[in-house]
Amino acid sequence: MDSLLPEQSPLFTRWSDPISGVESLILSRRVAPLQQSFYFTNPSLTDDGRFLWLYASFPPGGDAYYGRQLAVIDFAEQTLRHFPETQFMDASPFVDKETGEVYWTTGLEIWKRGPLPTDQASRVAIFPADLANNRRPLRIATHLTRSADKKAFAIDALIGADCFLGDLPLDGTAPFRLWQTFSTCYNHAQFSPTDPDLILMAQDGWFDPATGKKGTTEDRIWLLRRGEKPRPACPQAPLSSDWRGHEWWDADGLHVWHIDYKRGTEKVHIHTGERTLVWPSGHTHSHCDRKSQYLVGDISPIRDQFRIAFFHIKTGKEINIVSELPLLGYPRSTYHIHPHPQFCLNDRYICYTTNVLGTVDVALVSVDQLVARTS
Numbered sequence: 001m002d003s004l005l006p007e008q009s010p011l012f013t014r015w016s017d018p019i020s021g022v023e024s025l026i027l028s029r030r031v032a033p034l035q036q037s038f039y040f041t042n043p044s045l046t047d048d049g050r051f052l053w054l055y056a057s058f059p060p061g062g063d064a065y066y067g068r069q070l071a072v073i074d075f076a077e078q079t080l081r082h083f084p085e086t087q088f089m090d091a092s093p094f095v096d097k098e099t100g101e102v103y104w105t106t107g108l109e110i111w112k113r114g115p116l117p118t119d120q121a122s123r124v125a126i127f128p129a130d131l132a133n134n135r136r137p138l139r140i141a142t143h144l145t146r147s148a149d150k151k152a153f154a155i156d157a158l159i160g161a162d163c164f165l166g167d168l169p170l171d172g173t174a175p176f177r178l179w180q181t182f183s184t185c186y187n188h189a190q191f192s193p194t195d196p197d198l199i200l201m202a203q204d205g206w207f208d209p210a211t212g213k214k215g216t217t218e219d220r221i222w223l224l225r226r227g228e229k230p231r232p233a234c235p236q237a238p239l240s241s242d243w244r245g246h247e248w249w250d251a252d253g254l255h256v257w258h259i260d261y262k263r264g265t266e267k268v269h270i271h272t273g274e275r276t277l278v279w280p281s282g283h284t285h286s287h288c289d290r291k292s293q294y295l296v297g298d299i300s301p302i303r304d305q306f307r308i309a310f311f312h313i314k315t316g317k318e319i320n321i322v323s324e325l326p327l328l329g330y331p332r333s334t335y336h337i338h339p340h341p342q343f344c345l346n347d348r349y350i351c352y353t354t355n356v357l358g359t360v361d362v363a364l365v366s367v368d369q370l371v372a373r374t375s
Contacts, residue, residue, distance in 0.1 A: 004049040004075040006349070006364050011078060015356060015363075019323040022310075022369065026354060027362045031071050031082035032056035034335055034360040036353045039091035039143050040287045040342040041190060041248050049345055050076050051100040051115045053093065054362050057335050064336035065090055065138070070102060072115045083113065085121050089137075091336070094144035094153070103153070105140050108132055110153065110168065125168045127157055128176050135160045138209075142187040146170075147196040148253075152177075154199050156189035160209055165189060165201065165224055179226055185215060186222070186230075194253030197226040200233070205241050220244040221258055223270060233258075235273050246283075251290040259283050265295055265311075279311045281318075285340055289347040294367070296321070296350050298339035304332050308339050308352055312374035319373050321365050325355055335360075343367070 006012055012025040027035060034057035038044040044053040052073040062068050070086035070093060073079070086093075088104035095102050100115040103124065113121040127140045140157040147154070152167040155176065163182040169175075179199070185206030192198040201222050206215040219238040222230045232238060233247075233256050247258035255267045264280040279286065279295050284306070286297035295311040308322040325339065332338060337360055341352035347367055354363045 006075070007366075009073075009075055009078060011073060011080060012364070013357070017320060017323050020320040020373075022319060022321050022365065022373070024321065024354070024363045024365045026357060027054075027073070027080075028357075029080045030359070031080055032058055032069070034059065034337070035071065035362055036335070036337060036360060037340055037342070037351045037362050038093060038095075039336075040246075040285050040340040041145065041188075042091070042094055042143050043097060043342065043344050044093075044095050045097075045344040045349070045351060046095065046100045047097045047346065050074065051095075052351070052362070053095050053102050053115070055093075056082055059335070062087070063334055068335070070104065072100075072102070074115060081115070081117060083121075086111075086113065090139045090141070091143040092139070092141050094146065103144055105144065108137060108140060110140075110144070110170075124170055124172065125153075125176075127155065127164075127168065131157075131162075131164060131176075131178075132159050139187075140168075142189065145190045147191045148194050149196045151196070152191075154189040154191045156187050156201060158185060158187065163187075165199065167191075167199075177226075179224060180230065184217070188247065190247075190249055192253050193249050193251055198253075199224045200247060200249060200256055201230070202245065202247060203241060204245075217241045221247050221256060221268075223256075233270060233273070234268050234275060237275060246285045248287065250288065250292060252292075255292075257286065257288060259286060265297060267292075278313060279318075281309075285338065287342045289343045289367070291347075294343075294347075294371070296341040296343065296352075298341060298352075304328070306339055308341055308354075310350070310370040310374065312371065315374055317374035319370060321350070321352070321370070322354060322356060326358075328355060328360075 011029040013028040036055040056071040071082040092105040103112045108127040110124045138158045157164040166179040188202040217240045221233040224230045265286040283297040306325045
């Protein structure tokens, strides 16, 4: 394991924040002009520490919805491999942390491939063509998450004006199972980490695909149990997607974390609706470790300007990982170039996207270093 540590890799450059002194490791080997970490809900580093998957983009081709591709760092061989056949939709890629295989969506299909150059891409499952009804999908999954029994992926397909929520089995033969159809946009579907019959989903901002008219949202965060109607996760305090968002499951399956854009990072108990403000600040995204001891987040007081911070929940101390990310010179939204920090490798590191060296890069920072500075 120690031979795979990023600190020993020639693929990375050490960089220290000029204000906080926190040291990050920034990927300096390149296969694409833009190299980004995964969306924060989807881990990209395998449990053995060997493979780290990342997004690769080639402006002006593609955008945040389609055309980005995948690359993988192999810490055993100290290589960075790019796979152009992995063009994916939205933020769909999912990494099996045990095998190193990556899954992604394209059109109505889910595909996968392994991390080695000799591995081949193979189709895993297909969303039913009769539900698509000759329409091109905007997506079939915002970001793939796997059920607690590892048998299926959550689906939040948006095709025309229809939104289909359900699950798609991975055995290659079982059909798509439709849970609900909506005429309002629901996305960011995430399977519960403990319950294969429960999905977290978001009622997000949306536009009518035919008229372009902005749709309405009544509450951001919802829970959908197989065979039941959806229910709000925060029934005592509904807030639209303009005020609450970027939700994710706690590892215990009993709490959902989210951002209240006016208050900070909160968590809510899914059975009682009790809300707890844990980290007061103007976060855009946050993420927690598996034991809910620490938080990491990106904070954007002004559009397209970010800092990245770590928060020790017990001590209440915060430290910047990056005190200020430079402006890019073009909108971050085109390729969704947000830091999206996330805990990874059994909470030993935080992975994020940075541009402090003048290019868009993947970075890692040691959690031990951050805990020592905030204890």
